[in-house]
Amino acid sequence: MKILVVEDSQHLRRSLVVGLSNLGFTVEATGDGSEGLNLALYNQFDLIILDLMLPNIDGMTLLKTIRQENIHSKVIILSARVTVDDRVNGLLAGADDYLVKPFSFDELHARIMSIQKRGEISHFNNVIKQNDFVLDTQQKSFAYQDNLIDLTKNEFKIIEVIFSAKGNVVSTSKISESVVGHFDELSKNSIEAHLSSVRRKAKQVGGRLPVKNRRGFGYLVEQS
Amino acid sequence: MKILVVEDSQHLRRSLVVGLSNLGFTVEATGDGSEGLNLALYNQFDLIILDLMLPNIDGMTLLKTIRQENIHSKVIILSARVTVDDRVNGLLAGADDYLVKPFSFDELHARIMSIQKRGEISHFNNVIKQNDFVLDTQQKSFAYQDNLIDLTKNEFKIIEVIFSAKGNVVSTSKISESVVGHFDELSKNSIEAHLSSVRRKAKQVGGRLPVKNRRGFGYLVEQS
DNA sequence: CTTCAACCACTAAAATTTTCATTTTTTATC
C-alpha cells in the first residue's frame, strides 16, 4: 500500500515515514503543499495523510483539488484545529477520517486499518501478480503457483522494484537506488548475480522468472 | 565536510544531495526557509548552499540572520535573479559566492573547491581525530598513529557516526539509521559484532578504540 | 553485601552479498 504523507513539521513527518515504513507500507513524504498536490495528482496513492497547515497550498485546498480531479485516494486529515465545523468541512471535502493533533502513532495505525477494511473504491496494492508469480510486499513473500520461493532481502527488493514497474523498464541505477539508497551503490554485476540467483530459485519450483533485459536500459517484467 | 542544501525545487535539491554525497560530502537538505534557518543555527555546517526563493523565510533573510547569530558557515547563493545589485547584496549580506541558475554541477563543484582552498575561518571537518585515531570521512580511511586500519563499509559508518558525535552518546537505533537508513534495521547484535571487529583491528596495530558503552543508551567516544 | 537479571563483548559459524572469470546471448555490420 502506497501512502503519501503531507506534513509541515519535519519531526512529525519523519516519525510518520519511519513508523509507516516499518509497518511495511511504501511511503513518500513532503512538507510542502504544492509539492504534495503534484505528488497526489501524478501518482496513485492508496492513502494520503494530510496536514491542513502547509506552506504554499493548504491541506483543504489540496484535498478539494484532487477530488475535483477524480483522485480517489483515501485521505486522513491531521490537524491541530478542533472545531466540529472543521471536521464536517474536511469530511465534506472528501476526507475519509480526521485525527486531532497530538495523536499517538497507534491511533493513526488503527484508523489506517479501519479504512483499509472498509476498502471500497481504492484497490490496495500490496500484492503484485505477474503470470503465475505472486509478490506480497506486506508479507515480504514471493511465490510461484503456491510454491513459496525464499528470497533474501536484496533479492526481494530487486524483484519488488521490477515488478512494481508493471512492464516498464527499470534501469540498474534505479534498482540500485531502491535497494541501497542514493548514498550507496549496488554494482550492475551484483544486480545480475542476484537476478541470476532468483531465476535459479524460480526454476527449482518449476517456474520461469518473467524478468527480461532491455540491453543498455535495464530490466522489465515480461507480460505474458 | 558537512553541507546544508536549502533549495525549494525538489528536483534540484535531490540532484544536489545525490551529487554532493557521491563526492563524499555529508549532506543535509530542506526545501523550506525556516527549517533551513533552524538547521543552520543549530548545526555546524561548513557550507550552506542557499536558494533565495524559499517558502516561509527567503534566502537573504536566512543568510542575514545566521550572520547576526555569528554562524560562520560558508555560503554559496543559488539564484535565478541576475542583477548586479543582487550579487552585491548577497555578498554584502555575507555570502561567499554566487551562482546563477541554471548552472552545471561541475561549476558548483569548482566553487566549492575554491572556497575550500581559501578556507580561512571555517575549519573544514572531514577529518575527525580522537586520541591517536584519525578518521577521514572524505578518503574513507581510518588510522591509528599512522597505521592504516582497514574497515569495511559498515564498520566505517558505525565509527563515523560515533566519532561525529564527539563525546555524546549515540543510540543503537541512531547508528542503525545512519548505516542502513530508516527502511532497514541493523540489529544491536550486529552493531556489537562490528564494533568488536573494529576493536580487534585496532588492537592489531597496538591501539585501543576509544568507544565506550553507556549501558541501555548507546555508544560514545571516550575523551582522554 | 549478595543475588539476579539484563545488558554487553566476543567468537565462531552461517548466511548473504559482492567480485572475478568465463560463457552465453544479443546486436550491428559486412
Add this chain to the structure above:
DNA sequence: GATAAAAAATGAAAATTTTAGTGGTTGAAG
C-alpha cells in the same frame, strides 16, 4: 547469414554481514 564486439548471465570464490551462543559486567533489589 556470418562474424565481431558489446552486454548480460552464470558459477564459484572471496568478502562482508548477520546470527547464535557463551561468558563476563553492571546495576538494581532485597
